[in-house]
Each structure stands twice: as C-alpha cells, then as structure tokens.
Amino acid sequence: MAVSSAPASGFGAVLDALAQRQLLVVSGKGGVGRTTVAALLGLSLARRGRRVLVATVGLDDRLAWMLGHRTLSETPSVAGPGLFVQRVVPTVCVREYGTMVLRSERIAGAVFDSAPIRRLVRAVPGLDDFAVLGKIWHEAVRARSFDVVVFDGPATGHLRYTLGIPQAILKAVRVGPLPREAQAMQASLEDPMVTQAVLVGLPDRWPLTELGEMAASLRSESRVHIGGIFVNGTWPELPAFQAGPPALDPDGQVARMLAATNVVAQQAARQRGHVETWLAGEQEAGRRVPPVVPLPWRFQGFAGLADVEDVLATLEPRRAA
Numbered sequence: 650m651a652v653s654s655a656p657a658s659g660f661g662a663v664l665d666a667l668a669q670r671q672l673l674v675v676s677g678k679g680g681v682g683r684t685t686v687a688a689l690l691g692l693s694l695a696r697r698g699r700r701v702l703v704a705t706v707g708l709d710d711r712l713a714w715m716l717g718h719r720t721l722s723e724t725p726s727v728a729g730p731g732l733f734v735q736r737v738v739p740t741v742c743v744r745e746y747g748t749m750v751l752r753s754e755r756i757a758g759a760v761f762d763s764a765p766i767r768r769l770v771r772a773v774p775g776l777d778d779f780a781v782l783g784k785i786w787h788e789a790v791r792a793r794s795f796d797v798v799v800f801d802g803p804a805t806g807h808l809r810y811t812l813g814i815p816q817a818i819l820k821a822v823r824v825g826p827l828p829r830e831a832q833a834m835q836a837s838l839e840d841p842m843v844t845q846a847v848l849v850g851l852p853d854r855w856p857l858t859e860l861g862e863m864a865a866s867l868r869s870e871s872r873v874h875i876g877g878i879f880v881n882g883t884w885p886e887l888p889a890f891q892a893g894p895p896a897l898d899p900d901g902q903v904a905r906m907l908a909a910t911n912v913v914a915q916q917a918a919r920q921r922g923h924v925e926t927w928l929a930g931e932q933e934a935g936r937r938v939p940p941v942v943p944l945p946w947r948f949q950g951f952a953g954l955a956d957v958e959d960v961l962a963t964l965e966p967r968r969a970a
Contacts, residue, residue, distance in 0.1 A: 660964040663877045663940045664690070668697050670845050672789040673799045673876065676808040677849035678859065682881040686849045686944070687801035688715040688957050693965065694797050695732040702757065704731045704785060704795070705801035712801060717954035720944070725794075732797070739777035742784040776809040779818070783830060787842075790837045805848075805863045812838060812871040838873050845876030852880045852920035857927040865936060875939040880924060883943040884917040 667690065673686045684707060686843055691703035702725055705712045713721045716728040721736035728734045761808055789798035802808050815831040815838070822828045837843045846867055850860040867873045924941070931938050945963060947956065 659940065659942050663942050665691050665966075666940075666941040667845060667847070667876050668694050668699055668797065670843060671793075671797060671877065672785065673797060674808070674812075674844065674846045674873070675804050675849065676802045676805050676846060676863070677798060678856065679804050680943070681849045682879075683804075684711050684715065684801050685847050685951065685957070686765065686847065686879050686881065688712060689730055689961060689964075690847065691716065692733075692957060693961055694799070695729060698731070699796040700731050700733075701797045701799060702735060702788060703728075703799045703801065704721070704735045704737050704788075706737050706739075706803055707780060707801060715951060716959050731802075737781050737784055738783055742780035743756050744746055745784060746814045752948050772853075775901060775958070778807075779814045779831075782811055782814065782834065786834050788860065805859070807924055809863075809866055809870060812867070812873060816871075835872075838871060841874035844873060846873050847876055848878045848939075849881055850878065851882050852924055854923050854927070857923060861927065861931055861936065864939065866905070877942055878938045878945055879942050881944045882946045883920060884913055884920070884946050886914070 673690060675683050675690065677683050677686075684705065687703055687705065691701050694701045703712060703716065704725075705721070710720045713719060713728070713734055716732065716734055717724065718728045718734055721734055723736060723738050723741050725733040725735045785798055788794045803811065815835040818831040819828055819835065822831075829838045847863075848860050848863055850856045857880075864875045864878070867875060924943075928938060929939065945960065947960060949956075951957065
C-alpha cells in the first residue's frame with residue numbers, strides 16, 4: 650500500500666466507509682493536525698448527507714473557526730448544512746450524567762452544583778474522562794442525536810487511558826448504574842460497525858512508528874477498530890530538474906527556482922521512503938495495516954473554512970464540483 654497512490658480516491662473510499670459508523674475517535678500526538686483532520690472529516694461527512702457533530706475537548710476555538718464558526722459552546726451549534734460543533738466540558742458532562750442517573754435535572758443541579766460534591770468529583774480519578782466519553786457515546790449511540798459524531802479527542806496517551814476506563818469500571822464495580830453504562834460503552838467501542846478510530850501522524854520515521862504502536866494498543870487494550878491512518882503534511886511530488894547552461898540563465902533566477910523545486914522533490918521522496926519503509930515493516934511483522942491516507946502539506950497554513958474547503962476540494966474534486 651503505497652502512499653503515492655491516488656490520494657483523492659483513497660480519501661473518498663475511506664470517508665465512504667467512515668460515514669457508515671456512528672462514532673469516530675480522532676487521535677494522535679500533539680501538533681500533528683488532529684483538529685484539522687476532525688474538521689475535514691466533519692465537513693466531508695456532512696456533504697455526504699450525514700448529520701454530523703464534531704466535538705472537541707480542546708480549550709481553544711480552532712475547531713470553530715476552521716468550520717466557519719466564531720466560538721465553541723457547551724451545546725451543539727450549527728456550523729453548516731448538517732454540521733454541528735461543540736466543546737465538551739468535563740464538569741458539564743458529569744452533571745448531565747447525574748441528570749440521567751437521577752432522572753431529574755433539578756435534583757442533579759442541587760447535588761452537583763454544591764461545593765463539596767464538586768470537590769469530590771474532582772478527587773475521583775477518571776470520573777471526568779468517563780463522563781466525557783459517556784457524553785460522546787450518548788450522543789452517538791444511545792440518543793442517536795446525530796448520524797455521526799466525530800470526537801476530536803485527547804492526545805494518544807490520554808486517549809488510551811480514557812478508552813480504558815469502561816473496562817476498569819467493570820473490573821472494580823459489579824452492581825449499579827455505573828457498570829451498566831460501562832458495559833454498554835465497551836460494547837459500542839468494540840463493535841467496528843459502530844466505533845472506529847482515526848489516527849493522525851506525520852510522514853517521518855518516529856511519528857509513524859508511534860502511530861503503529863498506538864494502533865496496536867487500541868486494538869489489544871481497548872479493542873477499538875482502526876478506520877484509517879491519516880499522514881498529515883505530505884509534500885507534493887515534483888520531478889527533479891537540472892539547470893541549463895549558465896549562458897541561458899545569466900542572472901541565475903532559473904537556477905534558484907529549480908533548486909527550490911528540487912528541495913521540495915527531495916523532501917517528498919524522503920517522506921515517501923519513510924512511509925513505505927514503515928508499511929513494509931508493519932506487514933513483515935504480520936500486523937494489520939489500516940487504510941493509509943496522505944494529506945497535503947499546506948504551506949500557507951489554515952486561516953478558516955475556505956482553507957479547509959480548499960484541501961477538501963483537492964482530496965475530493967468531483968464531490969466539491
């Protein structure tokens with residue numbers, strides 16, 4: 650599986666498959682473009698006619714402005730046709746979970762708005778993460794408020810911890826509403842027709858190795874299926890050029906332009922080599938390799954929705970047209 654194969658058709662095929670799932674968990678190391686990928690997924694899935702919520706635990710508003718919205722709120726807000734965005738706040742999720750368990754918003758408010766209970770909630774290890782996961786799971790699976798929920802989750806290490814909480818609860822608690830919720834969540838996480846993870850990394854040796862390790866741990870520990878690996882920041886593949894005779898380029902402008910072009914070509918070749926070497930190693934080790942999708946490096950960065958749409962048009966030109 651070579652990353653140099655047609656990226657547009659690869660992206661479209663992977664998105665068609667992901668569109669049939671209810672919960673997509675996006676993760677990767679910090680700074681690799683998780684939020685960018687979450688925005689691309691949300692916009693592309695909405696254009697496939699799905700009703701999509703893109704939810705994030707991030708504290709800034711990048712997800713909002715990347716999808717043409719000003720800020721994120723604690724409730725879903727419209728970002729486009731069939732597309733909604735939301736910030737998931739742990740304390741709010743804990744209260745919402747309490748409302749469901751107690752079956753009364755008034756009682757839950759009285760309980761969880763009290764200072765002693767708030768201090769107790771903060772002191773319980775993993776409760777915030779369980780409440781966040783429960784909120785996302787509820788919207789995607791139990792309430793079916795949306796066709797697809799794209800969760801712009803925490804970085805890889807924290808995500809492994811979060812996804813492991815339902816199993817930890819099942820080992821520690823035998824009766825009551827908590828293990829029932831944990832069992833339902835775990836069943837959804839293990840069902841590849843319901844939940845899939847989307848991992849994001851960079852086209853370099855060590856980030857790719859970490860992605861492979863992350864995929865293996867999600868499968869073995871959390872039993873989550875990997876729907877795709879998105880390799881972000883792929884440089885365009887260009888032919889290498891040789892400068893002509895100096896007499897034809899007396900001021901050296903053409904030579905400088907060709908040198909810059911060759912730098913891009915060399916970087917693209919290095920990236921391709923890293924990806925192909927990593928894929929070969931994964932296959933030789935007998936590990937199942939999820940679909941690998943390259944995403945182009947955007948030299949000018951992202952300033953808003955127009956930039957996300959521009960990348961999406963590159964990946965899916967026919968659908969954009």
